[in-house]
Amino acid sequence: xxxxxxxxxxxxxxxxxxxxxxxxxxxxxxxxxxxxxxxxxxxxxxxxxxxxxxxxxxxxxxxxxxxxxxxxxxxxxxxxxxxxxxxxxxxxxxxxxxxxxxxxxxxxxxxxxxxxxxxxxxxxxxxxxxxxxxxxxxxxxxxxxxxxxxxxxxxxxxxxxxxxxxxxxxxxxxxxx
Numbered sequence: 001x002x003x004x005x006x007x008x009x010x011x012x013x014x015x016x017x018x019x020x021x022x023x024x025x026x027x028x029x030x031x032x033x034x035x036x037x038x039x040x041x042x043x044x045x046x047x048x049x050x051x052x053x054x055x056x057x058x059x060x061x062x063x064x065x066x067x068x069x070x071x072x073x074x075x076x077x078x079x080x081x082x083x084x085x086x087x088x089x090x091x092x093x094x095x096x097x098x099x100x101x102x103x104x105x106x107x108x109x110x111x112x113x114x115x116x117x118x119x120x121x122x123x124x125x126x127x128x129x130x131x132x133x134x135x136x137x138x139x140x141x142x143x144x145x146x147x148x149x150x151x152x153x154x155x156x157x158x159x160x161x162x163x164x165x166x167x168x169x170x171x172x173x174x175x176x177x
Contacts, residue, residue, distance in 0.1 A: 068119065068163070068164045068166075069163060069164065069166060071118055071119070071163070072163050072166070072168055075115065075118070075120050075161070075163055075168060076168055076169065078111075078115065079161060079168075079169055081111075082108075082111065082112065082115075082159075083158070083159070085104070085107070085108040085111065086108070086159075088104060089101070089104055089105065089108060092104055119163050119164045120161055120162070120163055121161065121162050122159055122160070122161055122162075123135065123159070123160035123161060123162060123167070123170075123171050125153060125156040125159075125160065125171045125173060126153070126156075127149070127152075127153055127154055127155060127156075128148065128149060128152055128153065129152060129153045130151075130152055130153075131151065131152060131153055131173065131175050135160070135167065135170065135171070136153065136160070136170060136171055136172075136173045137160075137170035137171065137172045137173065138172075138173055138174075138175050139157060139172045139173070139174065140174050140175075141174070141175045141176070141177045142154060142174055142175075142176060142177065143176070143177055144176030144177055145176065149176035150176050150177065151175065151176065151177075152175070152176055153173045153174070153175060153176075154173075154174045154175060154176045155173065155174040156171055156172070156173050156174075157172045157173065157174060158171060158172040159171055160172075
């Protein structure tokens with residue numbers, strides 16, 4: 001064999017070896033290593049864990065909110081009864097029957113304190129307070145008796161109530177023009 005043929009054979013062998021080396025590297029690139037697989041599984045685990053923690057927090061918040069407003073329907077149905085008690089007490093005061101007034105006052109106070117212990121609170125409205133459409137429900141406007149009451153509350157027709165932080169009945173008010 002001549003030198004040229006030997007050189008050509010060596011070049012062919014080198015080329016074949018390079019091709020095999022490149023193939024092995026490509027195969028190695030296609031198949032992830034054990035460390036990469038472990039890292040991928042850790043990442044999946046962390047994401048799943050974070051998602052589960054968010055789920056637990058969300059359901060806890062929803063459950064607390066449900067407990068706070070679970071009695072809303074009952075409270076709403078008891079509000080007209082409280083209004084009737086207030087109207088009845090007003091009429092009994094006019095009749096000046098002290099014993100009947102005491103009895104009705106005791107019953108009214110007991111009902112109110114029981115409902116307050118369950119989270120019900122009255123929204124205080126006084127003449128001269130600023131009107132807030134988020135809180136108050138304006139039923140009518142009348143000419144203001146004084147300049148101070150223009151655009152402000154003149155009278156409260158019906159009391160408003162909150163259950164916790166949520167308004168369950170807006171106070172109905174009259175506004176001065």
